[in-house]
Amino acid sequence: xxxxxxxxxxxxxxxxxxxxxxxxxxxxxxxxxxxxxxxxxxxxxxxxxxxxxxxxxxxxxxxxxxxxxxxxxxxxxxxxxxxxxxxxxxxxxxxxxxxxxxxxxxxxxxxxxxxxxxxxxxxxxxxxxxxxxxxxxxxxxxxxxxxxxxxxxxxxxxxxxxxxxxxxxxxxxxxxxxxxxxxxxxxxxxxxxxxxxxxxxxxxxxxxxxxxxxxxxxxxxxxxxxxxxxxxxxxxxxxxxxxxxxxxxxxxxxxxxxxxxxxxxxxxxxxxxxxxxxxxxxxxxxxxxxxxxxxxxxxxxxxxxxxxxxxxxxxxxxxxxxxxxxxxxxxxxxxxxxxxxxxxxxxxxxxxxxxxxxxxxxxxxxxxxxxxxxxxxxxxxxxxxxxxxxxxxxxxxxxxxxxxxxxxxxxxxxxxxxxxxxxxxxxxxxxxxxxxxxxxxxxxxxxxxxxxxxxxxxxxxxxxxxxxxxxxxxxxxxxxxxxxxxxxxxxxxxxxxxxxxxxxxxxxxxxxxxxxxxxxxxxxxxxxxxxxxxxxxxxxxxxxxxxxx
RNA sequence: GGGCGCGUGGCCAAGCAUGGAUAUGGCAACAGCCUCCUAAGCUGUAGAUCAGGGGUUCAAAUCCCCUCGCGCCCGCCA
Numbered sequence: 001x002x003x004x005x006x007x008x009x010x011x012x013x014x015x016x017x018x019x020x021x022x023x024x025x026x027x028x029x030x031x032x033x034x035x036x037x038x039x040x041x042x043x044x045x046x047x048x049x050x051x052x053x054x055x056x057x058x059x060x061x062x063x064x065x066x067x068x069x070x071x072x073x074x075x076x077x078x079x080x081x082x083x084x085x086x087x088x089x090x091x092x093x094x095x096x097x098x099x100x101x102x103x104x105x106x107x108x109x110x111x112x113x114x115x116x117x118x119x120x121x122x123x124x125x126x127x128x129x130x131x132x133x134x135x136x137x138x139x140x141x142x143x144x145x146x147x148x149x150x151x152x153x154x155x156x157x158x159x160x161x162x163x164x165x166x167x168x169x170x171x172x173x174x175x176x177x178x179x180x181x182x183x184x185x186x187x188x189x190x191x192x193x194x195x196x197x198x199x200x201x202x203x204x205x206x207x208x209x210x211x212x213x214x215x216x217x218x219x220x221x222x223x224x225x226x227x228x229x230x231x232x233x234x235x236x237x238x239x240x241x242x243x244x245x246x247x248x249x250x251x252x253x254x255x256x257x258x259x260x261x262x263x264x265x266x267x268x269x270x271x272x273x274x275x276x277x278x279x280x281x282x283x284x285x286x287x288x289x290x291x292x293x294x295x296x297x298x299x300x301x302x303x304x305x306x307x308x309x310x311x312x313x314x315x316x317x318x319x320x321x322x323x324x325x326x327x328x329x330x331x332x333x334x335x336x337x338x339x340x341x342x343x344x345x346x347x348x349x350x351x352x353x354x355x356x357x358x359x360x361x362x363x364x365x366x367x368x369x370x371x372x373x374x375x376x377x378x379x380x381x382x383x384x385x386x387x388x389x390x391x392x393x394x395x396x397x398x399x400x401x402x403x404x405x406x407x408x409x410x411x412x413x414x415x416x417x418x419x420x421x422x423x424x425x426x427x428x429x430x431x432x433x434x435x436x437x438x439x440x441x442x443x444x445x446x447x448x449x450x451x452x453x454x455x456x457x458x459x460x461x462x463x464x465x466x467x468x469x470x471x472x473x474x475x476x477x478x479x480x481x482x483x484x485x486x487x488x489x490x491x492x493x494x495x496x497x498x499x500x501x502x503x504x505x506x507x508x509x510x511x512x513x514x515x516x517x518x519x520x521x522x523x524x525x526x527x528x529x530x531x532x533x534x535x536x537x538x539x540x541x542x543x544x545x546x547x548x549x
Numbered sequence: 550g551g552g553c554g555c556g557u558g559g560c561c562a563a564g565c566a567u568g569g570a571u572a573u574g575g576c577a578a579c580a581g582c583c584u585c586c587u588a589a590g591c592u593g594u595a596g597a598u599c600a601g602g603g604g605u606u607c608a609a610a611u612c613c614c615c616u617c618g619c620g621c622c623c624g625c626c627a
Contacts, residue, residue, distance in 0.1 A: 025567050034570070042569055046607065075570045119627080159627055275625045283552090283623090290625045297627045322621055324553060350554080350620075383589070400589095412562065415554060417620065424561075424576080428589050431562085431575040438589055446586050486566075494563065497574085508591050549589070 001146055002477050004102035005090035007067060011037060011080060014061045018054050019044045029475050035071070035079025036471055042076035051076070085459040087470045088522070091529045101533060102477035107146040112312040113139040114152040116236070116243065117319075119161045120228035122184055124235040125366040126420055127352040127359055130409045133542070134349055135318040136241045137410055137489035140540045142316075145484040150312065153243045154304060157218075157225045157250045159297070163206040164190045165228070166221045178224060180231045211253065211294040218250050235370050239402040240542050252303040258295040261302045262288065268337050280332055283325070298329065305334055305344065314343045316487070321348045321415070347487050349414035355421060369405070372425060376401035379426055380434075384549075399544040400434060406542040407433035411493045431497050433543050436534070439500035441549040442507055443531045450513045450524060457525065458518035465506040466526055472502045473533045489541060496537040503530045 008027045015022045021044060028038045041058075045051040055073045062071045062078070067086035072079050094101040115135020118128045135151065143149045156162065168186025169178055171193070176182060194200050209217050229246070236243065252258050262269065262276065265288070269276045274291035288299045308315045319327065327346035334340050352359065359366040380400040384392035408425050412418060428434040462470075476495070483491035512523045535545060 023567085031570085038570090040569065042608085046569095077570060156627070161627080272625080277625080285625095287625045292625085294625090296625070301627095320621090321554065325622055326627095328553095348554085353620095380589095387587085387589095413555095416562080417555075419561090421561095427576075429576080430589095432589085434589055438587080442587060442590090444587095449586050490563095494574085501574090504590060507586080511585070513586050549587070 001107065001481070002102040002104055004094055004477050005086075007082060007086075007090075007474075008037060008478075010065065010067075011039065011062060014065065015039060015041070015058055015078070017061065018058050029478055030471055034074070034077065036082045037080045039078040039080075040076075041073075041078055045076045082471070084462040084467045084470055087467075087474050088459070088462075088526065088529075091470065091473055091533075092525055095529060095532050099532075100536060101473075101529075102480070104144070104146045106148070109147055109313040110311065111139075111142050111147040111149045111314045111316065112152050112308050113142065113149060113316045113318070114154055114308075115139075115318040116232070117152075117154040117156070118232065119156045119159070120225045120232060121161050121165050121187055122228065123180070124232050124369045125359060126369050126372055126409070127366070129235075129239070129369040129405070130349055130352050130414075130418065131318050131320070132236055132241055133239070133406050133409045134347060134414055134489065137406075137492075137541050138316065138318065138347065138487060140542070141480075141484055141489050141492065144536070144540055145480055147314075150244045151242075152308070153246045155225065155229060155246055155248045157221055157248050158207070158210055158253065158300075160200075160203060160207060162221060162225060163203045163210065164194075166224050167203050167206060169224055178227055180227060183224060183228060208294075210250075213253055215254070218254065222248065222250070235368075238370065238373055238398075239406055240544065247304060247307070249300050249304070252300045252307075253295065257303040257306070258299050261295075261299050261306070264306075265302075265333070265337060278333070278337065280329055283329065286329055298326070301326075301330065302333055302338075305330065306338070309334070309340050309342050309344075312342075314345070316345050316347065318347045318349065321350050324348055345487065347414060350417040352409070352418045352420050355419060367420065373401050373405055375422075376404050376426060380404075380428070383428070393548070396546055396548065399546055400428075400437065400549075403433040403437060403538075403543040404428070407436075407493060410541055411490055411497075413488075413490060434549070436496050436500040436538065436543055437546050438549050439503050439507075440531070440534060440538070441546055442504070443527055443534075444547045446507075446512060446527055447524070447531075450520070452521045452524050453517035454521065456518045457522040458516075459522065461519060463506075463510055465502075465509040466523065469499075469502045469506045469530060470526060472499050473529055476533050476537070492537050493541045496534060496541060496543070499530070499534055499537065503534070 008024065008029060012022060012024060012027055019041065022039065022041065026040045028040065030036065031038050045055065048054060058078060059071055059073055062068055062080055067083055068080055069083045070081040091101050094103055113135055116128060116132045118124065124132070139149050139151045165183060165187045168190035169183055172186045172189050173182050206217065210221070233243070265278060268278050269288070270279060275287055276289040277285040277287045280286055286298060287296055289295060305315065317327070327348070331344050334344050354365065356365070377397045381392060381394065381397040384397055409418065411431065479491055479495045483489060510523065512520055512527070515523060538545065
């Protein structure tokens with residue numbers, strides 16, 4: 001995965017000479033107030049008769065390590081202080097030779113990340129955007145740790161919602177050129193029409209024809225869906241999200257692959273009045289085929305996953321928490337019934353609510369992502385104009401808007417429901433993308449205005465704030481591994497904020513331009529180290545680089 | 550009713566997988582800091598029965614059980 005100077009492993013190996021059971025998890029990096037690196041030895045020493053003796057031996061070994069400045073034992077914790085020049089070198093050497101820290105090996109596994117996958121019946125709203133943002137960041141994270149990643153959008157072009165969209169166009173705007181507003185209008189009028197007539201018969205007939213693989217109908221629906229999908233892709237593009245592959249659900253009906261699913265599951269299928277189902281242990285009957293022979297959503301999803309497993313080693317899907325059970329069923333069918341040994345994993349997120357309650361497109365209470373983006377852009381533009389007047393840069397305002405929106409929906413654990421509040425979304429202070437971007441802008445400021453003198457670096461006098469910054473920068477590979485292992489891009493978001501805060505403290509504490517040459521030279525390198533790592537982390541979470549704020 | 554998820558200062562979150570040293574941040578509040586590399590920043594003060602109860606353990610925000618509150622799911626829908 002990564003190649004970097006691993007101080008924790010070196011320390012652990014020394015400890016292992018005395019206590020072989022000590023594992024990587026027992027070592028902690030950067031617990032404020034104690035050592036730079038601490039080892040929880042309590043569980044191994046608490047019942048040991050000669051604990052003091054073992055501790056003494058460990059301390060002696062650790063103190064001989066070149067990169068260790070001091071070590072002590074308190075409350076059965078081994079606390080180790082690292083010489084900052086070694087941390088500095090570990091970072092600088094990696095960045096000088098590879099341009100990054102940590103350096104990464106390409107992994108052989110191909111990973112698919114499916115996200116968004118919303119029915120193309122309207123523009124992207126902020127609830128769905130949470131899905132897109134989590135999915136896109138997850139894909140970038142997996143890429144950073146060395147996987148070959150492809151992002152996927154599963155386009156649901158069958159089903160009632162899509163048929164209603166098509167029906168609305170045919171009924172209300174047939175001879176007009178189909179545009180997004182026109183289609184939306186037809187869609188809304190269709191639901192009104194259903195209410196007024198009390199019947200959805202016309203759409204049901206369309207669904208039936210569709211399921212019977214009526215190629216003329218399928219291609220017509222696809223045109224309409226395609227227009228909506230283009231709108232969604234454009235919305236995604238404004239916040240820096242591009243999806244690699246779009247797969248249309250109707251293809252699995254057209255190619256007969258849903259039929260193949262039934263064949264491959266034939267041993268596990270049971271019959272009920274002509275319909276077919278599998279019995280999932282501990283759950284219930286899951287129907288895969290109606291008695292009229294047509295397929296169901298889960299059948300097509302199985303076909304889709306069979307397709308994905310033919311291309312990828314690990315398939316990840318970002319879906320709303322209402323799909324938890326669906327996910328469990330899919331895993332059971334793919335791994336236990338169809339006996340795939342590849343990994344299927346789901347990332348679930350809770351929905352975004354409004355202070356006034358739930359979002360609903362039909363009730364007109366959902367907030368389009370693009371309107372939040374526009375508002376953010378407008379507000380940051382006002383701020384930029386206050387600072388730079390005529391020279392305020394629209395492009396910067398756009399980057400602020402996109403980054404802020406992404407960060408706002410990414411920084412929390414996806415399992416927590418989010419209540420969208422305009423005042424919070426539009427806040428540029430504190431734990432926000434802007435404060436991270438601000439630290440990057442300050443880096444540009446320093447590097448433009450302060451230059452090094454000579455080539456000598458002082459490697460002795462590190463102020464506390466610089467030591468802390470370097471140590472935090474050094475933590476990056478461990479955070480990446482944590483985040484990648486647990487599929488939690490929000491870990492990187494939290495880290496990026498911590499790192500930028502630490503940089504700002506260093507920046508406020510030390511006036512680099514006024515330092516003696518040899519210290520100034522080193523601190524400029526420290527700034528470049530910070531720059532490299534914060535940009536790396538921001539790339540993952542979708543915070544865009546700015547030169548000036 | 551059953552299943553799953555969530556509950557941490559006034560508000561919003563981190564930490565929980567792998568139990569361990571004084572529970573970490575942000576917003577809001579209060580008191581300070583710009584003739585100085587960008588104050589969208591920094592420093593300090595105040596604020597926590599980690600929903601409640603029980604259990605396991607030398608040790609529980611973290612693991613187990615119960616209760617309460619909120620959310621989601623329980624279709625031959627998607």
